[in-house]
Amino acid sequence: MESILQVSALTGGYSPKRPVLHDISFEVKAGEMVGLIGLNGAGKSTTIKHILGLMKPQSGAVKVDGVTLEENTEQYRAAFAYVPESPVLFDELTVEEHLRLTGMAYSVAGNAYDDRVEDLIEQFQMTPKRKAFASHLSKGMKQKVMIMNALLAEPPLYIIDEPFLGLDPLGIRSLLERLVEVKQKGAAILMSSHILSTVEAYCDRFIVMHHGKIIALGTLADVRQAAGMETHSGSLEDAFYKLVTGGHS
Amino acid sequence: MGEDRTLETIWNRRSKAFRKETLPYFRYMGQSGFPAFMSLILISSAIGYISLIRNLPANFPITLVGVVSLLLVLSWSPLRTWLEAGDIVFMMPREAEMDSYLRRSFLHTSLGCSILAAIVILLYLPIYNQGPAVSGGWLLALAAAVLKAGNVWGAWRERQIAWPGMRRLMRLLRWAGTALLLAAWLTCLAWQAAVFTVLVGLLLFFIYRLPARHRFPWERLIEEEARTRKRYYVFFGLFIDVPTLPSSVAKRSYLTWLLGVIPYSNRNTFVYLFTAALLRTEMGGIILRLLFLGCLITYWFSEAVSLSGWGCIIVFAIFMGLIAVQLGGLRHVHRYSVWKHVYPLPEKQRVEQYVKVDRLAMVICAAVLWIFAELPLALSNVYLPSLTAGAILLVYMSIRPARLRKKMLADEDEE
Numbered sequence: 335m336e337s338i339l340q341v342s343a344l345t346g347g348y349s350p351k352r353p354v355l356h357d358i359s360f361e362v363k364a365g366e367m368v369g370l371i372g373l374n375g376a377g378k379s380t381t382i383k384h385i386l387g388l389m390k391p392q393s394g395a396v397k398v399d400g401v402t403l404e405e406n407t408e409q410y411r412a413a414f415a416y417v418p419e420s421p422v423l424f425d426e427l428t429v430e431e432h433l434r435l436t437g438m439a440y441s442v443a444g445n446a447y448d449d450r451v452e453d454l455i456e457q458f459q460m461t462p463k464r465k466a467f468a469s470h471l472s473k474g475m476k477q478k479v480m481i482m483n484a485l486l487a488e489p490p491l492y493i494i495d496e497p498f499l500g501l502d503p504l505g506i507r508s509l510l511e512r513l514v515e516v517k518q519k520g521a522a523i524l525m526s527s528h529i530l531s532t533v534e535a536y537c538d539r540f541i542v543m544h545h546g547k548i549i550a551l552g553t554l555a556d557v558r559q560a561a562g563m564e565t566h567s568g569s570l571e572d573a574f575y576k577l578v579t580g581g582h583s
Numbered sequence: 584m585g586e587d588r589t590l591e592t593i594w595n596r597r598s599k600a601f602r603k604e605t606l607p608y609f610r611y612m613g614q615s616g617f618p619a620f621m622s623l624i625l626i627s628s629a630i631g632y633i634s635l636i637r638n639l640p641a642n643f644p645i646t647l648v649g650v651v652s653l654l655l656v657l658s659w660s661p662l663r664t665w666l667e668a669g670d671i672v673f674m675m676p677r678e679a680e681m682d683s684y685l686r687r688s689f690l691h692t693s694l695g696c697s698i699l700a701a702i703v704i705l706l707y708l709p710i711y712n713q714g715p716a717v718s719g720g721w722l723l724a725l726a727a728a729v730l731k732a733g734n735v736w737g738a739w740r741e742r743q744i745a746w747p748g749m750r751r752l753m754r755l756l757r758w759a760g761t762a763l764l765l766a767a768w769l770t771c772l773a774w775q776a777a778v779f780t781v782l783v784g785l786l787l788f789f790i791y792r793l794p795a796r797h798r799f800p801w802e803r804l805i806e807e808e809a810r811t812r813k814r815y816y817v818f819f820g821l822f823i824d825v826p827t828l829p830s831s832v833a834k835r836s837y838l839t840w841l842l843g844v845i846p847y848s849n850r851n852t853f854v855y856l857f858t859a860a861l862l863r864t865e866m867g868g869i870i871l872r873l874l875f876l877g878c879l880i881t882y883w884f885s886e887a888v889s890l891s892g893w894g895c896i897i898v899f900a901i902f903m904g905l906i907a908v909q910l911g912g913l914r915h916v917h918r919y920s921v922w923k924h925v926y927p928l929p930e931k932q933r934v935e936q937y938v939k940v941d942r943l944a945m946v947i948c949a950a951v952l953w954i955f956a957e958l959p960l961a962l963s964n965v966y967l968p969s970l971t972a973g974a975i976l977l978v979y980m981s982i983r984p985a986r987l988r989k990k991m992l993a994d995e996d997e998e
Contacts, residue, residue: 386925411927422922424856426832426863431842431855438852439926447847467832 335363338413338491338522339385344394346384347546353392354380355546362522364490367513369533370526371570372543373578378526379419381543382495385524386416399490412440414491415484419499421476423468429455429479430464433486440487447486454482457508474500481505485512492516494525498532510536534570544578590677590684597665598691601812608819636709645714649707650765656700657730658761660738664688666805678799693735700731711769718773726768726776730761733784742803743796753791760787817865820912838862852928853936860916861944870909874948877902878955885959892968895956899972906948907983910941914991934991938984945983949976 339362347354355377362368372378383389385396387403387410395402399413423432433454437447455464458478468476477500484492492513498506513523513536527533533540540557542550550560550573558565561576612618639645664685666674674681704727708720718726737757744750760783767776797803841862845855861867881902884895914937922928929936953976957969 388925408927408929411925416925418925424859424917424922426859431859434847435852435855436926438847438849438855439928441849444847467834469832 335365337361337363338399339524340395340397341381341385342395342397344381344384344391344396346389346391346394347380348389350392353546355384357394358543358546358548359394360541360548360551362491362524364520364522365517366538367517367523367525367536369537369540370524370543371528371530371533371540371574376543377546378543379495380546382416382493382524382526385414385493387411413489414493415440415487415489417477417480417484417492417494417497419496421473421480423471423476423479425467425469428465428467429460429471429482432468432479432483436483436486440489442486442488450486450488454485457512458482459504459508472500474502474505477501478505481509481512485516488516488521490521492521492523492525494523496527497525498527498529506532530571530574531569540570542574542577549577590680591687593674594665594684594687598663598687601665605815605819608815612819632706636713639710639713643710645710646766646769649711649769650762652703652707653700653727653765654758654762656696656703657727657765658734658758660692660696660731660735661811662688662692662738662742662804662807663811664804664808666801666808668805668809670805671801675801681799689735689739693731696735697728697731700727715770717771718768718776722773723768726764726780729780730764733787734761737787737791740791740796742800742807743798745795745797749794753794756787756790813865817869832863833868835862835867838867849929850932851936853933854940856917857913857937857940861910861913861940864916866909866912866916870906870944870948873902873906873909874951877906877952881952881955882959885956888960888963888965892960892963892965895960896968896972899952899956900975902952903949903976907945907979910944910948911987911990913937913941914987914994934988937991938987941987942980942984945980949980 341361342359344355344358345353358377358381360368370378370381380389384391385398387396398410401409403410424435427435430451433451434447436442437451442450455461458481460475460478460482463471463475468479471479477497481494481497484494494513497509501509510532513525517523525533525537534554539553540550541548542557542560550557552560554570554573555565557570557573557577558568561568561573563573563576665688701724704724708723711723712720734757737753741750741753741757744753764776764780764783767779771779839862842855842859845851845858861870877898881895881898884898885892887894889895890897953969953973956972960966960969
């Protein structure tokens with residue numbers, strides 16, 4: 335399978351003297367969903383910021399769709415959609431207008447845009463709110479708009495940071511259904527979340543981060559093995575607990 | 584009592600912090616030409632006022648002017664509370680003690696408003712005394728004090744009302760009632776006006792009891808405070824870069840169709856974003872109000888063919904200058920938005936698309952304002968001033984895009 339996201343020997347952070355990330359490498363291939371997990375402060379958000387190009391690597395490289403940000407900014411940015419932990423919307427735009435702006439930014443063709451918008455608005459139960467301003471939406475609804483924007487673009491890569499915060503149960507189900515759908519169509523998904531049971535149920539592989547390093551990477555069996563557990567039994571949560579506490583109870 | 588003092592201390596600390604926060608901006612304002620400009624306006628207004636009261640025209644609408652000017656200062660009842668969003672967590676548990684906190688707010692705000700009202704009354708009295716002057720100056724001042732107190736109480740009741748629609752209706756009633764009472768005090772005998780005041784006051788008192796209301800309207804007060812702070816910063820923004828506060832947005836449904844006509848394509852992404860910002864943010868509101876006021880004043884000057892027609896052109900130039908300055912703020916909108924970094928926005932076209940929106944907005948404002956200058960002058964067979972203004976405007980419009988590009992590139996270098 336083609337690799338959509340490649341992070342190679344990435345070291346980075348806010349200050350060169352105190353890097354937050356230490357030599358991390360992983361990739362996300364087309365048609366797979368990878369869970370990025372770790373405690374608060376483990377380096378998940380910093381990793382995501384480096385992928386987005388909001389932070390500069392001190393060493394190493396990040397490639398999306400085969401190019402680095404410096405090589406081709408527009409191709410790099412158009413190749414992914416990002417759903418942040420805290421929704422960032424324009425107060426002066428309505429739900430529909432955000433979708434239109436996203437369609438324009440990602441050059442979604444007119445016909446495809448019309449079809450996708452109607453589907454998304456219906457699926458995420460946003461029909462009564464389609465003309466509401468972002469400032470009048472609840473946090474969960476704002477998060478839905480961010481998710482709809484990402485799904486509207488249908489890019490090769492989705493970067494999703496804590497998507498379930500504030501979402502209602504129907505919203506969570508709609509999101510997971512759509513993620514499975516886009517994955518089956520060949521999209522790559524990198525999803526960071528603390529809801530380990532959901533991550534375990536939906537992700538194909540896992541990246542466990544601790545103190546800015548990757549301490550386990552691979553399938554559930556690989557993570558169990560890294561945690562010193564039997565490869566065929568035990569949940570992701572059990573393995574994660576062992577990994578981050580060093581096996582002490 | 585100890586608790587009371589603590590809340591009052593918080594009030595004092597916040598009030599002091601706001602003064603400290605805004606002091607540097609007042610200095611910047613002082614260094615700009617604004618005080619000189621305001622002095623000029625003040626001196627020319629004083630000259631106009633003195634010549635008016637010396638030679639008051641026989642048909643001068645004394646009562647109407649009194650009602651309008653006094654209505655504005657008596658009914659406008661703002662309230663500075665310094666409350667912030669976090670207070671819902673930290674101050675709400677002490678709601679029962681908030682009366683002493685609010686008392687400080689009422690005293691602080693009412694003092695400023697009362698001084699303003701007193702100045703307007705003093706300025707109005709020489710005009711009033713040249714009319715029927717049925718009540719004496721002291722009596723009028725007393726009536727104004729009563730009306731002001733009633734308005735402060737009414738405005739507080741409106742803040743407590745739970746439903747926005749009802750709040751707006753009550754505000755309308757309060758302003759209408761105050762206007763009627765002012766008309767009564769300016770035209771009727773004192774005892775008649777006093778009886779009328781008691782009746783209207785009682786009626787409003789009972790009406791204010793009807794709507795559902797909060798005991799302490801936290802959200803309303805926090806929103807009002809945030810809006811007031813934002814206005815300060817919009818004002819300071821005319822002189823220097825100011826921190827960005829969360830913008831308040833107005834729907835302006837009558838302008839929404841403009842967004843719909845922007846063609847759906849990647850090359851119009853920033854046109855769409857800048858147009859939405861222009862139409863719906865506070866900046867758009869200020870430009871619309873400036874345009875409306877500009878049209879009105881330009882028309883008055885133009886219709887009177889003052890200074891052989893050049894008077895309205897001066898007003899036209901002043902208002903176009905103010906609109907141009909306001910519009911210049913559009914380039915700061917979403918300057919630091921994360922969208923710019925995360926979404927594949929056509930960054931290279933940002934400057935050109937911004938210039939496009941700016942040019943269109945300038946052309947529309949200039950055309951509307953120019954019609955109000957040109958038409959009345961043309962009816963009086965005066966053409967030279969408006970044609971000259973049109974020509975100067977064309978020259979300015981041809982150099983403005985280059986200046987905007989330069990400023991935007993300078994902003995980017997700073998980043």
